[in-house]
Amino acid sequence: MSVNQSLSKQRFRVQIVKRGNVIVSIYKHLSPLTVLHLSRKMPYETHAIRQRDTIVMPLNIIVGKEKSRNAYKRGDVVYSPQEGAIVIFLKDTTPTRSYNIIGEVExxxxxxDSIKHAESIKIERIEES
Structure with a gap:
C-alpha cells in the first residue's frame, strides 16, 4: 500500500444484523467528494438489495459521478450516483453503467455471498486507535 492510500484510508463495519460483520476500507483519494458525503452522515441503517452479482445498500445521499470507471472486481465497493446507494460487487464484472469506486472489502x-434480499444493514465507521 502506498503512503497516499494509508493516509486516506477509513475503515467501516457493515453489520448484517443477526449474521455478522463485513469490514470495508474506503479510500478518500479514489472519490473525495463521494467519501466526504458518505462520512458526514454516519452511521447508516438500511437494507440489502440482492441484484444478480451485487449487493446494493440505499443511503439517500446524492453525489454525482466522480472518477467513475466501467470494470470492477469481486469485493470492490462503489457508490452508485443513479441509485444513491453503496454497491459491493460479488464477482468481476463490466456493468452497463459506471460507478464511483470508493474502496474494497477487507x-x-x-x-x-449468502446475504438475502432485504436483510437489515448497519454501517458505521471503525475508529482507529
Whole structure:
C-alpha cells in the first residue's frame, strides 16, 4: 500500500444484523467528494438489495459521478450516483453503467455471498486507535 492510500484510508463495519460483520476500507483519494458525503452522515441503517452479482445498500445521499470507471472486481465497493446507494460487487464484472469506486472489502466477503434480499444493514465507521 502506498503512503497516499494509508493516509486516506477509513475503515467501516457493515453489520448484517443477526449474521455478522463485513469490514470495508474506503479510500478518500479514489472519490473525495463521494467519501466526504458518505462520512458526514454516519452511521447508516438500511437494507440489502440482492441484484444478480451485487449487493446494493440505499443511503439517500446524492453525489454525482466522480472518477467513475466501467470494470470492477469481486469485493470492490462503489457508490452508485443513479441509485444513491453503496454497491459491493460479488464477482468481476463490466456493468452497463459506471460507478464511483470508493474502496474494497477487507474481511467477510463470503458472508455477502449468502446475504438475502432485504436483510437489515448497519454501517458505521471503525475508529482507529
Amino acid at each position: 474481511e467477510g466477503l463470503d458472508l455477502l
